[in-house]
Amino acid sequence: MSTTITEDQIESLVVESLQTFGANPEDITREATFEALDIDSLDLAELSQIVHEQYGVELKGSDVAEVKTVDDAIKLIAERL
Amino acid sequence: MSAAEATAATREGCALVTGASRGIGAAIAGALAADGWPVAVNFRAGQDAAEEVVAQIHAGGGRALAVGADVTSQVQLDALFERVEGELGRVLVLVNNAGVRADDLALSLTDEDWGRVLDTNLTGAFRTTRRALRGMIRERFGRVINVASVVGPRANAGQANYAAAKAGLIGMTKTIAVEVARRGVTVNAIAPGLIDTDMTGDLDGELLSAVPARRAGTPADVAACASFLASEQAGYVTGSTLYVDGGLAA
Numbered sequence: 001m002s003t004t005i006t007e008d009q010i011e012s013l014v015v016e017s018l019q020t021f022g023a024n025p026e027d028i029t030r031e032a033t034f035e036a037l038d039i040d041s042l043d044l045a046e047l048s049q050i051v052h053e054q055y056g057v058e059l060k061g062s063d064v065a066e067v068k069t070v071d072d073a074i075k076l077i078a079e080r081l
Numbered sequence: 082m083s084a085a086e087a088t089a090a091t092r093e094g095c096a097l098v099t100g101a102s103r104g105i106g107a108a109i110a111g112a113l114a115a116d117g118w119p120v121a122v123n124f125r126a127g128q129d130a131a132e133e134v135v136a137q138i139h140a141g142g143g144r145a146l147a148v149g150a151d152v153t154s155q156v157q158l159d160a161l162f163e164r165v166e167g168e169l170g171r172v173l174v175l176v177n178n179a180g181v182r183a184d185d186l187a188l189s190l191t192d193e194d195w196g197r198v199l200d201t202n203l204t205g206a207f208r209t210t211r212r213a214l215r216g217m218i219r220e221r222f223g224r225v226i227n228v229a230s231v232v233g234p235r236a237n238a239g240q241a242n243y244a245a246a247k248a249g250l251i252g253m254t255k256t257i258a259v260e261v262a263r264r265g266v267t268v269n270a271i272a273p274g275l276i277d278t279d280m281t282g283d284l285d286g287e288l289l290s291a292v293p294a295r296r297a298g299t300p301a302d303v304a305a306c307a308s309f310l311a312s313e314q315a316g317y318v319t320g321s322t323l324y325v326d327g328g329l330a331a
Contacts, residue, residue, distance in 0.1 A: 042261065042264070049219075
């Protein structure tokens with residue numbers, strides 16, 4: 001599975017999820033912090049769940065707690081695939 | 082159409098009631114089915130009784146499914162959710178009702194009886210809630226109803242384990258309620274007092290004289306409250322404990 005998922009696809013999933021959580025689409029960049037996007041720990045827990053459903057990888061709460069920016073999240077997911 | 086029926090009719094999902102083969106659980110399953118929810122009637126040992134609850138719901142024109150699982154087993158709960166989600170849809174109403182008693186004075190209460198009651202009545206509710214929240218969060222709608230007890234907020238000699246579990250359930254209710262409130266998911270507790278069921282048959286004497294209403298409650302009294310808490314109209318009620326006890330805890 002890991003060989004077929006590109007970073008662009010992960011980015012699309014993350015961006016789409018953040019929009020669902022209420023982040024302003026114009027503010028979502030790779031460098032944007034979750035704090036600035038008003039994305040909280042519940043949103044990140046839901047993102048972990050979406051990633052699990054889509055890609056079958058488990059992100060631990062302790063991993064996700066270290067994630068500060070959109071780029072961090074995409075890289076973390078890519079690393080775990 | 083009642084308010085609760087309106088909720089059920091507009092949502093694609095189901096209700097899951099744990100420990101629903103008899104007593105309060107069976108009454109709640111019946112009430113939610115009457116409100117229009119497809120209902121998963123969970124049982125641990127009472128399959129025949131659970132099938133009877135399902136048959137009654139079918140006779141009333143509702144949808145229901147009897148599904149066995151011990152809430153102390155994560156593996157069995159996962160299998161339960163897989164089956165229920167496959168046959169009835171996402172669990173949007175969860176009633177954590179499964180509970181056991183193993184009474185004794187604290188001086189002689191064994192670790193085994195302490196652990197069994199905590200594992201079923203408190204940890205079982207947590208496990209089931211954690212699993213059900215996944216679907217509720219995604220749906221932006223959910224109703225978790227924890228069946229607690231006046232025992233916990235109130236003392237009852239011989240039930241230190243039960244009181245600890247039920248008081249814990251009320252604490253858990255409040256914290257999970259604030260964690261998920263902005264996703265349209267409410268989490269509330271119902272605290273029944275002395276309710277006339279198989280499980281309380283041996284309790285009435287002393288406790289009954291302390292009930293201001295001077296009567297035991299019925300499973301239907303509790304089910305009516307669950308029906309309200311599951312409804313669309315109860316969307317702003319969360320983290321609360323609704324006492325159904327004839328004034329016992331007042």
